[in-house]
Amino acid sequence: MRQNALEVSELWVSFEKGSKAFHALRGISFSLEKGQTLSLVGESGSGKTTATRASLGLITPTEGKVALLGVDINNCSKDKLIETRRRCGYISQNPYDSIPPTLTTLDAVAEPLVICKGLNKKAARERAKEMLSVCGIVDEVVLNGRVKFSLSGGQKQRVALARALVTDPEIIFADEPTSMQDASNRGDILDILQEYVKKGSSLVLTTHDLYLAAAATEHSIILFHGKIMEAGPSKEILKSPLHFYTKALLDALPGLSKKIKKPSLKQGEPEYRLSGCPFLTRCPRGIDKCSKTCPPIKEVSPGHFVACWLL
Amino acid sequence: MKRILRRFSFWLLIGFILAGIWGPKCFKSSAETQVASPFSMPLWVKKDTSPTMSLALEPKREHVQFEWNWEAPPNITIWGTAKFEKETSASLILENPNGETILLAQNEGNTFLAVDVDGRDMSFKMGLGLSPFDDPMKELFPTKGRYTIKLWPPDLKIKSGAINIRIEGSRWGLLGTDQRGRDVFHLFLLGIRISLLVGISATLLATLLGVSVGLVAGYAGGLVDTVLMRIVDVLLAIPGLPILMVLAGIWGKGLWQLVVILSIFSWMGTARTIRSLTLSLRESTFVEGLRALGAKPSYIMFRHLLPESLPILLANIALGVPSAILAEAGLSFLGLSDPRIISWGRMLNEAHGFGAFTTGAWWLILPPGIGISLICLAFLDLGRTLEEMADPRLKGGANK
Amino acid sequence: MIHIQRLSVSYKTERGQVPALKNINLSIPKGTATAIVGESGSGKSTLLHSIMRLLPPEAELSGKIMFEDMDITSMDDAALRSFRWRKCSLVLQGAMSSFNPVLSIGKQIAETVAYHLHLSSKDSYKRAEELLEMVGLPTFFSKRFPHELSGGQKQRAAIAMALACSPPCILADEPTTALDVITQAEIVWLLKEITRKNNMTLCMVTHDLPLALSVCDRIAVMHRGEIVEIQKPSGILNNPTHPHTKKLVKSIRSIEERGNPK
Numbered sequence: 001m002r003q004n005a006l007e008v009s010e011l012w013v014s015f016e017k018g019s020k021a022f023h024a025l026r027g028i029s030f031s032l033e034k035g036q037t038l039s040l041v042g043e044s045g046s047g048k049t050t051a052t053r054a055s056l057g058l059i060t061p062t063e064g065k066v067a068l069l070g071v072d073i074n075n076c077s078k079d080k081l082i083e084t085r086r087r088c089g090y091i092s093q094n095p096y097d098s099i100p101p102t103l104t105t106l107d108a109v110a111e112p113l114v115i116c117k118g119l120n121k122k123a124a125r126e127r128a129k130e131m132l133s134v135c136g137i138v139d140e141v142v143l144n145g146r147v148k149f150s151l152s153g154g155q156k157q158r159v160a161l162a163r164a165l166v167t168d169p170e171i172i173f174a175d176e177p178t179s180m181q182d183a184s185n186r187g188d189i190l191d192i193l194q195e196y197v198k199k200g201s202s203l204v205l206t207t208h209d210l211y212l213a214a215a216a217t218e219h220s221i222i223l224f225h226g227k228i229m230e231a232g233p234s235k236e237i238l239k240s241p242l243h244f245y246t247k248a249l250l251d252a253l254p255g256l257s258k259k260i261k262k263p264s265l266k267q268g269e270p271e272y273r274l275s276g277c278p279f280l281t282r283c284p285r286g287i288d289k290c291s292k293t294c295p296p297i298k299e300v301s302p303g304h305f306v307a308c309w310l311l
Numbered sequence: 312m313k314r315i316l317r318r319f320s321f322w323l324l325i326g327f328i329l330a331g332i333w334g335p336k337c338f339k340s341s342a343e344t345q346v347a348s349p350f351s352m353p354l355w356v357k358k359d360t361s362p363t364m365s366l367a368l369e370p371k372r373e374h375v376q377f378e379w380n381w382e383a384p385p386n387i388t389i390w391g392t393a394k395f396e397k398e399t400s401a402s403l404i405l406e407n408p409n410g411e412t413i414l415l416a417q418n419e420g421n422t423f424l425a426v427d428v429d430g431r432d433m434s435f436k437m438g439l440g441l442s443p444f445d446d447p448m449k450e451l452f453p454t455k456g457r458y459t460i461k462l463w464p465p466d467l468k469i470k471s472g473a474i475n476i477r478i479e480g481s482r483w484g485l486l487g488t489d490q491r492g493r494d495v496f497h498l499f500l501l502g503i504r505i506s507l508l509v510g511i512s513a514t515l516l517a518t519l520l521g522v523s524v525g526l527v528a529g530y531a532g533g534l535v536d537t538v539l540m541r542i543v544d545v546l547l548a549i550p551g552l553p554i555l556m557v558l559a560g561i562w563g564k565g566l567w568q569l570v571v572i573l574s575i576f577s578w579m580g581t582a583r584t585i586r587s588l589t590l591s592l593r594e595s596t597f598v599e600g601l602r603a604l605g606a607k608p609s610y611i612m613f614r615h616l617l618p619e620s621l622p623i624l625l626a627n628i629a630l631g632v633p634s635a636i637l638a639e640a641g642l643s644f645l646g647l648s649d650p651r652i653i654s655w656g657r658m659l660n661e662a663h664g665f666g667a668f669t670t671g672a673w674w675l676i677l678p679p680g681i682g683i684s685l686i687c688l689a690f691l692d693l694g695r696t697l698e699e700m701a702d703p704r705l706k707g708g709a710n711k
Numbered sequence: 712m713i714h715i716q717r718l719s720v721s722y723k724t725e726r727g728q729v730p731a732l733k734n735i736n737l738s739i740p741k742g743t744a745t746a747i748v749g750e751s752g753s754g755k756s757t758l759l760h761s762i763m764r765l766l767p768p769e770a771e772l773s774g775k776i777m778f779e780d781m782d783i784t785s786m787d788d789a790a791l792r793s794f795r796w797r798k799c800s801l802v803l804q805g806a807m808s809s810f811n812p813v814l815s816i817g818k819q820i821a822e823t824v825a826y827h828l829h830l831s832s833k834d835s836y837k838r839a840e841e842l843l844e845m846v847g848l849p850t851f852f853s854k855r856f857p858h859e860l861s862g863g864q865k866q867r868a869a870i871a872m873a874l875a876c877s878p879p880c881i882l883a884d885e886p887t888t889a890l891d892v893i894t895q896a897e898i899v900w901l902l903k904e905i906t907r908k909n910n911m912t913l914c915m916v917t918h919d920l921p922l923a924l925s926v927c928d929r930i931a932v933m934h935r936g937e938i939v940e941i942q943k944p945s946g947i948l949n950n951p952t953h954p955h956t957k958k959l960v961k962s963i964r965s966i967e968e969r970g971n972p973k
Contacts, residue, residue, distance in 0.1 A: 043891035056603050086605030097596035102618045115606050163600075173603075187965050208892045215966050252896030254921030256948060256963055263897045267847060 331503030374461030408456025521581025529589025622701030629694030817853025
């Protein structure tokens with residue numbers, strides 16, 4: 001059996017909010033083989049960013065196991081963790097803060113090479129220049145300017161992308177990598193990511209856009225309040241979504257030829273309850289059983305999983 | 312940067328530093344030598360008292376003339392050797408306004424004239440025909456008017472060497488003299504060196520200590536943080552000056568002991584500031600990104616967190632120097648510093664100890680006092696400017 | 712209903728006059744939903760704010776804006792006060808900060824109602840609760856404070872506030888930015904329903920072309936301070952004329968096609 005790039009089992013991440021506990025992730029499990037691509041789809045609060053950060057060990061899970069590139073990152077030595085992280089690339093959601101403010105653009109992309117691959121500064125800068133031109137930043141003034149001051153939001157996101165990809169990572173975690181880009185530029189970002197996937201890297205993408213997920217990755221996992229609602233091949237989910245939430249998400253996403261539809265979900269506020277389906281308060285067809293126990297994830301068609309009592 | 316250049320305090324400090332480095336080099340003799348009578352006033356005060364005059368007979372200047380419009384001076388000293396072309400009998404005489412001449416010294420007909428005369432010498436007094444207890448000065452300077460000191464025979468030329476004459480008065484120099492007759496201005500300039508040296512090195516040492524502790528405590532957190540911060544609290548609670556006095560008494564009065572003692576008690580503020588900065592930056596997205604990259608904690612601390620704290624560090628240094636200078640001055644004033652080292656505090660100590668306050672010798676008190684105040688104020692102003700420049704950037708860097 | 716003729720706005724900055732709008736000509740017929748689409752910096756927010764004369768003091772305005780038969784550009788303060796909110800109200804971007812954090816939602820809406828409609832305190836509160844119900848919020852929300860509401864709920868409350876005087880026209884400046892996808896759809900649906908039911912005119916500014924296409928009857932595309940194209944949604948989709956519009960449509964289409972090859 002090939003070693004999986006990422007294996008998450010029964011992952012629980014909870015935060016204390018005063019006297020109540022807030023569960024960002026409620027026992028999710030998924031795995032990613034080498035060279036595969038996966039999207040974590042959901043809105044804010046779904047846990048997709050938390051899952052990404054937990055995969056890198058930036059958050060310690062309350063329960064559960066994470067095996068990143070075959071290493072159990074919560075039970076290994078600090079050095080092993082650092083070594084494993086050097087084989088990954090991480091693009092965080094907020095490009096404004098993710099690059100150290102004292103660096104120039106060129107140095108920001110050269111730094112990972114110095115840290116992870118041990119290159120000397122000159123060689124790192126050469127490689128960084130190449131990488132940045134692939135990402136569409138060639139202007140000398142911009143290259144030597146401080147990241148904080150001379151770049152727009154979209155450009156900063158590209159620099160963050162270059163910074164993550166310049167080390168040829170084995171697994172790439174991209175958290176909403178196209179949020180700041182104009183519609184015309186989103187395609188370019190996807191192209192760059194695809195290049196690396198072709199070279200053999202695995203990809204974990206988070207987004208709220210099912211279309212983007214289908215365009216960029218083979219598999220998708222739909223998350224809602226820390227639980228997996230649906231999982232399967234991206235294009236299949238797009239064509240025939242099964243879960244009510246996925247359907248509502250798809251309807252809500254604006255498309256070029258779509259006309260606006262009446263929202264199907266109820267107005268309720270999701271409660272942070274442990275038992276039962278977290279989607280119940282918004283589900284248009286919830287039944288009694290849904291409030292008592294959480295539905296398990298069933299395989300409804302080959303490779304296509306759903307967690308709902310009614311399906 | 313331009314803001315700093317525009318501030319007067321910056322240029323004042325530059326002036327002090329330059330004066331401290333090159334000023335003392337302009338003086339021919341060391342600061343310890345006596346240049347005039349003790350407690351001489353500055354020249355530009357009370358012009359009706361006699362100044363100390365230094366004259367010399369040199370090659371091409373075989374006689375000197377001067378106006379003496381005051382009472383008889385307290386003393387006159389003449390020293391030096393003048394060499395001539397050939398063997399001659401030569402003598403040194405003083406001519407007063409009345410036309411009378413007095414023989415000061417003579418040789419034995421050889422090629423040089425060696426003089427070593429002090430007005431208080433018994434042999435000198437007896438040579439003038441006075442008893443050992445009389446005051447020869449009234450004989451030498453009976454009236455006001457023009458006096459001449461010259462060689463006899465009049466056409467004698469000095470080939471090399473010089474004969475120095477010092478007539479002591481009650482005024483001398485830019486800032487007068489202290490109880491030992493040392494030039495106060497020279498001492499003042501030397502004091503700049505010590506103040507700046509102690510102030511800056513103590514602060515730098517304290518900053519080094521503070522930054523290391525602050526960075527480690529802020530980044531590591533947990534037990535390390537707690538322990539380090541409790542140490543900081545304990546040290547902050549100890550009153551500074553009394554402990555400094557005790558330690559100076561125990562460990563001795565050397566300059567470097569002083570620097571070490573001062574730095575031990577001033578690193579805590581910096582540590583706290585750097586720690587809170589580190590704490591806030593630790594949670595920022597780019598630090599998380601660096602951790603995700605696989606950077607070691609030491610790399611993150613020294614390559615990223617430290618440069619971020621540089622602006623506030625500079626401000627802290629500029630603000631810490633005045634307190635170090637004041638502490639040093641205070642300890643010196645209390646007599647707890649090395650007496651061989653001339654510093655402003657020491658000058659004040661000696662002024663106090665030798666009665667400058669009672670005799671009204673303000674030139675011994677005001678220069679060091681004003682010097683300390685000006686340097687401290689200049690650093691404070693500079694520090695505040697640096698802080699203002701650092702603050703908006705601080706807010707911008709951490710929270711954007 | 713709204714006719715904008717030769718409108719130009721420029722801002723006075725330290726670097727001289729910076730033009731924001733250049734010679735805008737736009738008509739918004741009564742009862743329609745119009746969208747103004749453009750990227751950041753294209754001037755769309757400035758356009759909306761100039762209709763309500765809410766520009767900052769360093770802005771210089773030239774041209775004419777006619778609202779029904781009133782000339783907005785030459786109104787004095789008193790006339791403006793009776794125009795704003797009663798004839799035309801505004802829902803702002805980031806409703807997160809359009810509420811005073813120390814007063815309850817109900818109190819703030821009631822205050823608006825009382826000021827404009829001169830109702831008594833009791834009646835204003837009643838009207839506030841009606842409005843909240845209209846936007847789909849339960850009436851007990853009137854006692855809640857802004858920080859107790861989610862982003863989508865705050866946006867609904869802002870719409871309720873905009874409806875306080877039943878104005879014939881509502882302007883919305885990026886009403887869905889920073890909201891979740893599903894909440895966005897709900898807000899947009901709400902706006903469309905309310906304006907349709909009460910025969911109001913809606914003018915919405917957004918950077919999201921697909922959103923505008925799905926909701927509005929007419930779309931005006933802005934680029935660098937000028938309106939480059941005004942068409943019906945089908946026209947924009949099938950026959951974009953301006954190169955900027957073409958680029959926009961093409962890139963969105965390409966992403967959709969990547970994921971959903973037909």
